[in-house]
Amino acid sequence: MITGFSYLRATSLKEAVSGLSQGNARIHAGGTDLLGCLRDQVFSTEMVVSISGLRELKGIRETPEGHLRIGSLTTITEISESRIIRERYPALAQAAAEVASPQLRNQGTLGGNLCQKPRCWYYRGEFHCLRKGGDRCYAIAGENHYHCIFGGDRCYIVHPSDTAPALVAYKATVHIAGPAGIRKVLIDHFFVPPSKDVTKETILEQGEIVTEIILPPLPRGATSSYRKVRARQSWDFALAGVALALQMTGGHVTDARIVLSGAAPIPWRSVDAEKALIGNVLNPGSIKRAAAMSVNNAEPMVHNAYKIPLFRGMIEEELENLSHSQA
Numbered sequence: 001m002i003t004g005f006s007y008l009r010a011t012s013l014k015e016a017v018s019g020l021s022q023g024n025a026r027i028h029a030g031g032t033d034l035l036g037c038l039r040d041q042v043f044s045t046e047m048v049v050s051i052s053g054l055r056e057l058k059g060i061r062e063t064p065e066g067h068l069r070i071g072s073l074t075t076i077t078e079i080s081e082s083r084i085i086r087e088r089y090p091a092l093a094q095a096a097a098e099v100a101s102p103q104l105r106n107q108g109t110l111g112g113n114l115c116q117k118p119r120c121w122y123y124r125g126e127f128h129c130l131r132k133g134g135d136r137c138y139a140i141a142g143e144n145h146y147h148c149i150f151g152g153d154r155c156y157i158v159h160p161s162d163t164a165p166a167l168v169a170y171k172a173t174v175h176i177a178g179p180a181g182i183r184k185v186l187i188d189h190f191f192v193p194p195s196k197d198v199t200k201e202t203i204l205e206q207g208e209i210v211t212e213i214i215l216p217p218l219p220r221g222a223t224s225s226y227r228k229v230r231a232r233q234s235w236d237f238a239l240a241g242v243a244l245a246l247q248m249t250g251g252h253v254t255d256a257r258i259v260l261s262g263a264a265p266i267p268w269r270s271v272d273a274e275k276a277l278i279g280n281v282l283n284p285g286s287i288k289r290a291a292a293m294s295v296n297n298a299e300p301m302v303h304n305a306y307k308i309p310l311f312r313g314m315i316e317e318e319l320e321n322l323s324h325s326q327a
C-alpha cells in the first residue's frame with residue numbers, strides 16, 4: 001500500500017528543484033521504479049515532484065562541438081532507436097534495447113535508469129537491511145545468487161542499470177541541477193560504492209536533478225558494444241553484462257574501457273583487463289589474457305561463483321566479435 005504524499009507537477013526546473021529541496025521529496029520521471037518502491041514500502045515520501053513536463057530535459061541533440069546531449073527525460077526506447085546513437089555509440093543503443101520490456105522502455109527514462117534503486121530482494125522486501133539504515137546485510141548468509149562478485153563492502157548489490165556501463169565506457173558527463181546551480185560530474189564519479197556510503201547509490205543530494213548526459217565525440221578507430229546475459233530470454237536484469245569501448249590505431253588497441261554490469265554495486269571498470277589490451281593487437285592471445293584478468297580479483301559469495309566463468313567467457317566472446325568486425 002502506498003502511504004499518502006503531496007504531489008507537485010513542476011512547470012520549470014527551478015520549481016522542481018525548490019519542491020525537491022523540502023524534506024524527503026522524491027523525483028517522478030517515468031515512475032516505473034519509483035511507484036514500485038513506494039508501493040512496496042522500500043521507502044516513503046511526503047512529496048513527489050513530477051519532472052515529466054519539463055521539455056528542456058527531453059530529447060537528443062548534437063552540439064556544435066560534436067558532443068551528444070541526451071536529456072534525462074529521454075525514454076529508453078528513444079535511445080535504442082536513435083539513428084545517431086546506433087551509428088556512433090552502439091553500446092548505448094544496444095544496452096537500451098536490452099532494458100526490461102517494450103512497455104517499460106517506452107515509459108522509463110535515462111535519468112530514472114541511472115538513479116533506479118537496487119533490486120536486491122531483501123532490500124525490496126520487508127527486511128530492514130543496512131542499505132535501509134538497519135544493522136545487517138541479509139544477503140551474506142542468505143540467497144545471494146544474483147549479488148556482486150566485485151566491490152561488495154557490507155552491502156553486496158549489483159548495479160541494476162544496463163545503460164550505466166555503456167555511459168561509463170564512453171566517458172560520459174552527467175549534468176546535475178540543484179539549489180546551488182548546475183554541476184558537471186564525470187560519470188565515473190556519479191555512483192557511490194558501499195565502501196563510501198552504504199545508504200546511497202549516487203552522489204545526488206536532496207534537491208538535485210540529473211538534467212542531461214553528455215557523450216564526448218569519438219575519434220576515428222573507436223569501436224564499441226554491449227552484451228548482456230540474463231537468466232530468462234524475456235525481460236530480466238543482467239546476470240552478467242559488459243560494455244566495451246576500444247580505440248584502435250594502426251591495428252593496436254590504444255585505449256580500452258571494459259565496464260561490467262551485474263558484477264558490482266556500481267558499474268565496474270575492469271581496469272586489469274583494460275591494461276591487458278592497451279598497446280596490443282587484438283588477437284586470441286591478448287583476448288584470452290584480458291578475459292582472464294577481468295575476473296582476477298573476484299570475491300564470490302556462497303551462491304554466485306558461477307559468475308566468474310560466465311564473465312570470463314562472455315568477455316572473451318565479445319572481444320572476439322569486436323576483433324572480427326575490425327578485420
Ligand SMILES: Cc1cc2nc3c(=O)[nH]c(=O)nc-3n(C[C@H](O)[C@H](O)[C@H](O)COP(=O)(O)OP(=O)(O)OC[C@H]3O[C@@H](n4cnc5c(N)ncnc54)[C@H](O)[C@@H]3O)c2cc1C
Pocket residue numbers: 026027028029030031032033034035036072073076098099100101104107108109110111112113114115116117160161162163204208209210211235236237238
Ligand atoms: C519489471 C522491470 C524490469 C526491469 N528491467 C530492467 C533491465 O533489464 N535493465 C535495466 O537497466 N533496468 C530495468 N528496469 C528498470 C527500469 O529501466 C527503470 O525502472 C527505468 O529506467 C526508470 O526510469 P523512470 O523514468 O521510470 O524512473 P522513475 O521510476 O521515475 O525514477 C526512478 C528513480 O530515479 C529517480 N530519478 C528519476 N529521474 C531522475 C532524474 N532526472 N534525476 C535524479 N533522480 C531521478 C527517482 O526519484 C527514483 O528514485 C526494470 C524495471 C522493472 C519495473
Ligand code: SF4
Pocket residue numbers: 118120121122123129130131132136137138139140147154155156157
Ligand atoms: S546486499 Fe545490500 S541491499 Fe541487499 S540485504 Fe545486503 S545490505 Fe541490504
